[in-house]
Amino acid sequence: ASKQIGDFFARIKLPKITGYLFTGLIAGGFILGFVSEEAVRSLKFIDEIALAFIAFAAGNELFLPELKGRFKSIGWVAGSLVVTSFVFGSVAVFLLADFVPFMRDMPTMSRVAVAILAGAIMVARSPSVAIAIVKELRAKGPFTQIVLGVTMITDVVVITLFALSAAMADAFLNQASISLRFVALIGADLLLALLAAYGLFKVLEMILATRVNLNVKTVLILLSGFAVFLLSTVIREASHANLPFEILIEPLLVCMVAGFFVNNYSQRRVEFGKILHDAGPIIFVAFFTITGASLKLDVLGQIWPIALALFAVRVIAIITGSAFGGLMSGDRMHRSKYGWMAYVTQAGVALGLAKEVAGEFPEFGDAFATMIIAVVVLNEIFGPLLFKFVIGRSGEAHTRGETAPFDGVRDVIIFGLRAQAVTLARQLQRHDWQVKLVCRSKERMDELAAPDVNIQLIDDLSLTTLKKLDTEHADTIVSFLSDEESYQVCELAYEHFGIETIVVRLRDRANFDRFHKLGVMVVEPQTAVVSLLEHFVRSPAGTSLLLGMDEGQEVVDMEVRDPNLHGVALRDLRLPLDVLILSIHRNGHTLVSRGHTQLHLGDKVTMVGPQEKLDEVMLRFDG
Known part of the structure; x- marks a missing residue:
């Protein structure tokens, strides 16, 4: 049910995650009562498996070779956004404590603890949403590269920042003082987490190298992440009982760093990415539905004004951080009044961290998670809209152009003067198509004389040339040119004229995906002949009909x-x-x-x- 409702939300241009949360909220104890509070608590293991998965995915998003050449801009913008989001968010939560029901009666240090946890989560972005929008808009350019780099780095930084904030919050809640011993203990916890991450990285490599079914590998990877949570709990409880201090190894940090290691230092990165991609929908449905069921509806009703205030504060922090980062890096787009719009999105990591707080700090965790989830939902709704707007404003969106209305005449433009192109032109003319055959070589025109075909000589493959050919009113484009020239024609036809039917004779199979992403129908001679023969064997009557042989x-x-x-x-x-x-x-x-x-x-x-x-x-x- 949750998956179907999520798909419905996607059809009305809302995030699927919001649909999953809504389903859980309806099924939870406050409305239909299908899932009680006890049932939600008993399903904690699903939360931990999903959190490990989210951390793996966050680490897997950051691929260092993709960031080369723009480290300065990415570093300044990411650093500025992290600082402003954390500081503004923490200060805002602390100042609003008297208006937050579960914080109202807390002592000052406890309020500080809650504030820094909230501030850390405010830093989170959403690489998955950013990547989806970039693919949808076919965006490319320096601004898009910086935005993706900043978004991915920030999601790695936020988990590290959360680990530090959680350790400090735990100390504040237990009335511990900040001392050199305390700082050394946090440093030791981080070092242990990094060592554990390296160990998990080796385990993941062993799993990926095993010759078993991909589904089995998926289960083993998820179980390894769950084992990190179990081990962290055991170490924390054992150290609390037997040592004068607690050893807190943040499992999210361990899984995130392990995912980063696999993506950057393993030959199995492609397979690991495929496993995460394929398992994602199932994990997200389960996790966010349970998260929705755990929402405190009574708290949610009281907390919405606070959520709106925190949403506004986060936007102000992003505007400030983006402008400062753009100023220091010299990036024009980030210094403009629009650059900040690319960083409002939030989704999985922020919700995962909110659930982690609910597990680590049960005395206020559920109410805290409800408040954060309300803020994240607002960011989910408005973030993608702002992202699309700023990508369009930057001039780096390459969407399909507007298709001209049908003028009553079926027109086709064929690029590349070859014997096959002339034959195709004649066959289409017999079926009442208006054909233009385009050539770039006068010698070729003289060599393949075809007085019955409208052959036009052009100098280049620019937008101006295509406009002169009246490409706007073409119903179909066919290209026999080289792959690079064909792609140039296809891209211009897609972006400026919205041509829906484009056919290309492919020369190199390696270029198939480039054309496929544009919706181009690709004909590869070698495989086309084999496929045709196969269809003649399996369905001779149907194939003969399709080819016009009847x-x-x-x-x-x-x-x-x-x-x-x-x-x-x-x-x-x-x-x-x-x-x-x-x-x-x-x-x-x-x-x-x-x-x-x-x-x-x-x-x-x-x-x-x-x-x-x-x-x-x-x-x-x-x-």
Whole structure:
């Protein structure tokens, strides 16, 4: 149920995590009562497994070679944001203590303890959200690189800062004084955590090197993270009972550093990243649903004004830190009034740290977690919107351009004058397509004389040239050029003209992913022939039909452009008896056509039938 509700939230442009939290809140003890407080406490092991996973993922985000060349800018901006977020957040929580129900009766040192824990969590960002938005907008450029670097480094720093803050908070709550012995003890705890992280790194390498199923490796990695939490608890309790001090090895820090080691110093980094990527959705659904069930609704009702105030303080801290970091690094975008917008996002790490506080400090942890989660939800809602705006403002977004309305003529531009291109042009002309065949060599034009084809000579592959070719009104682009030239054409057509159908003859298989990310249909000659032969063997009749080898039968795609057809069921269409609808392509998905299936504007409908009957249907679909 939580997964389905999370998917629904995603469809209405809200984070999935918010949907999981909402589901848990509804199912929890304050509303439906499906999950009681006792049940939530008994599921603590799921929290710890998920927290270990989140820490692994945080460490895995930071890959040092990707940061080369921009260390100065990234360092200044990240350092400034960490300092301002921690200081502003801590001071704000301390000053608002009289208005926070669970802090109102606390002594001063306890208030300081809560304040520094909250301040540390305020530092957290969300690399996963940042990466998702960068991919969605196809953003690239110096500002985007700095933002990603800062976001990833900050998530590593925040766990280290949290470990220090938790140790100090524990001392303040137990009325311990800050002394040289206390500082030495914290240093020893950090050193032990680093040693434990190296040991865990070796364990992870052994697991990844084992020749077993990937699912088995996933389970073993999750169990190794859970074991760190168990070991940390055992050491803490044993030292408390037998020593004059507690040894607090922060398990999140151990797992984060181990993930960092795997990503930067292991040959298994790709496999480790795949395991984390594949396991993420399941872990997040379980963790955030339980987190939602643990929310104190009575506290939440009282704490919203405080959450809004902390959200505002965090934004002010980010504005200050971003501006100062940009000033010191000389980065123009960070000095502008928009640069800060890239750093508001928060998600998994912040929520994980809030849950960690709930476990380590049970006397106020649940109420504290509820307050922090309220702030994180606000950051989740507004952060991505601000991020998208500032990426667009920076000029580094490369989204699909606006597609021109259909002008009633089916146009195709073919780049690259070759014998195959001429043959393709002639075949398309026989099916009433308006064809332009583009060539960059006058000698090639003379060599492949084709007076029946409209061949145009161009000087370069610039945006100006494509505009002169009237690419705006082209329905399809086909390229026989080199891979680099083809990619240049595809990128310009995608970003400036919104061409939906682009076909490229690929020369090097290594370039497949680049074209695929643009939605380009790639034809690789070697594999295409094998695939064609396979389909002839498995389905000779269907393949012959698709290739137009059956006389009198054609297969075509038509787009629904007539508004009067929107919402009409297929069974209510008056089609010629010898025309059959094979499938409907909608929003990136292929639907198997049934009688009750309704047409939507923009649907691509695949039909088979005689050409003259298909022409009749095409006129109706075009409106």
